[in-house]
Amino acid sequence: MTREAPPLALLLDVDGPIASPVTRTVSAGIITSLIALVAEGIPVVFNTGRSDTFIAEQVMGPMINAGLPARSVVHAICEKGATWFSFTANGPGTVHLDRGLAMPEAFGEDIRTLVAARYAELMFFDGTKRAMVSVEQQVTVDNADYLAQQDRFDAEVLELLARHDLGAVRLDHRAPAASGRVDYRVDPTIISTDIESVRLGKDLGASRAVELLAAQGIVPEAWRTMGDSRTDYAMADWLHHQDHRVKHVDVRPDDGVPPKPYPVLTSVDLGLDRDVIHDDAGAAFLKAWLDAVTS
Ligand SMILES: [Mg+2]
Numbered sequence: 705m706t707r708e709a710p711p712l713a714l715l716l717d718v719d720g721p722i723a724s725p726v727t728r729t730v731s732a733g734i735i736t737s738l739i740a741l742v743a744e745g746i747p748v749v750f751n752t753g754r755s756d757t758f759i760a761e762q763v764m765g766p767m768i769n770a771g772l773p774a775r776s777v778v779h780a781i782c783e784k785g786a787t788w789f790s791f792t793a794n795g796p797g798t799v800h801l802d803r804g805l806a807m808p809e810a811f812g813e814d815i816r817t818l819v820a821a822r823y824a825e826l827m828f829f830d831g832t833k834r835a836m837v838s839v840e841q842q843v844t845v846d847n848a849d850y851l852a853q854q855d856r857f858d859a860e861v862l863e864l865l866a867r868h869d870l871g872a873v874r875l876d877h878r879a880p881a882a883s884g885r886v887d888y889r890v891d892p893t894i895i896s897t898d899i900e901s902v903r904l905g906k907d908l909g910a911s912r913a914v915e916l917l918a919a920q921g922i923v924p925e926a927w928r929t930m931g932d933s934r935t936d937y938a939m940a941d942w943l944h945h946q947d948h949r950v951k952h953v954d955v956r957p958d959d960g961v962p963p964k965p966y967p968v969l970t971s972v973d974l975g976l977d978r979d980v981i982h983d984d985a986g987a988a989f990l991k992a993w994l995d996a997v998t999s
Contacts (some may be wrong), residue, residue, distance in 0.1 A: 710745050711997060713924035715913050715939050717906070718752040720932025721955045721986030723762055725895065728843065731983060735766045737990035742767075742776045744997050747917055747924060750780040751909035751939060753898060756789050756799045757832035758782075764791045779916045784900060785908030786835030790916070799834075805901045806835040807888070811868045815839065815861065815899070823857055826850050830896075836904070840896040847894065858897055861890055865899070873902065893933070906935055907942035914946070925949065930989060932956040932982060940966055955985035 716722055723730050742748055750759060759780045767778065772793045781788045786805040790797045815837050819829045826845050830838040839857070841850040862879060865872045865888060871881030874890035881887070891898040910929075917924065926949035929939040933956070940952035944966045951967040958981075961968050971980040974988050 708745070708920075708922045710747060710922065710924050711926065712993060713747040713749065713913075713917060713922070713927050714741065714993070715749050715751050715910060715927055715929045715943075716986075717929075717931035717933070717936045717939075718750050718754055718759065718763065719895075720982055721930045721953070721989075722750070722983060724983045725932070728762070730762055730766055731987065732766075732770075734983060734987050734990060735770050737987065737994055739767055739770055739772055740994050741990065741997070742778060743773045744994070746993070746997060747922055748778050749913040749916065750778075750782075751785075751906055751913060751929075752780070752782055753784045753836070753838075754782055755830065755832035755834065755838075756780065756782045756787055756796075760791075760796055764796060767791075768793055768795070777920065779913065781909040781912050781916075783833060783835045784898075784904035784906065785912055786901070786904055788912055788916070801834050803835075805903055807837045807899060807901070808868065808870065811864065811870060811899075812837045814864050814868070818860060818864065822860075823853065826853055827857065835900070837899040838896055851894070854892055854897060858890055858892055861897065861899060865890070872899075906931070906938040910939040910942040911946075914943075914948070926951075928953065928989075928993060930955060930986060934959060934962070937962065937964065937968075940964070940968075953985070953989050955983075955989075956981050 759782055774793050777790050777792055779790045787801045789799040816829045819827055819839055827839050830840055869881050870888050871886040872879050872888040872890055873886050889900055889902045927943050928951055930953040940950045943950040953969045957970045971985040972978050974992055
């Protein structure tokens with residue numbers, strides 16, 4: 705196999721830098737930039753907590769419709785590394801699932817029942833997840849109303865985990881199984897609660913990204929990672945730890961930028977105002993990288 709060494713590879717969180725956290729869709733400008741980067745031979749890999757279905761609908765579909773170049777391959781690592789697939793102009797390939805990382809099915813069904821019985825006005829059960837159990841805010845309700853009930857919901861989730869003897873951690877709270885094991889995590893985000901294996905994470909996604917490119921004979925000279933959460937830094941942490949060159953972009957740095965052994969960029973580094981955040985910042989960075997590789 706011929707070895708290719710593109711100057712950059714992109715590893716992108718989706719919700720926030722690519723998809724608007726408000727509409728949860730991807731702007732036409734971002735789709736155009738992504739396609740142009742792919743056409744320049746820049747590997748684009750998505751690394752998301754979302755399901756493969758969400759990525760197929762919100763990212764793959766628009767990219768194919770807008771003219772993804774023939775023979776280009778785009779990778780999507782979904783559910784924080786538990787599932788992944790690749791797509792071309794012809795559509796998606798096989799969706800892979802690491803079964804050892806999936807929540808027990810009976811537990812998922814109990815959560816689905818709980819949401820339907822008591823939380824349906826505010827939340828919905830994401831039926832497209834294959835490994836994680838995710839319950840998300842309805843787009844039609846106010847985020848404040850959702851957040852006001854999320855703690856109560858999460859407490860019920862912890863009770864159900866205990867009933868299934870599934871040891872779990874939620875923030876600082878640890879509730880081991882009878883065996884003493886803590887195999888699961890309850891992760892509250894601003895628009896959802898995810899219940900998942902503790903082995904899932906953006907670092908697992910980063911390792912899969914490197915493997916997927918290596919299988920194509922692609923070893924990029926450097927990586928750019930981009931996200932809107934503290935947990936997204938795990939992509940760059942992992943790459944840096946494995947001796948890859950990496951810079952991380954934080955598109956929502958309100959919590960402050962933590963000290964890291966690699967460069968961390970925000971919209972200010974592009975000469976933009978610090979209130980340029982989310983997918984507006986994501987769009988600006990994609991343009992900047994495109995300009996850099998085409999200049
Ligand atoms: Mg995000």
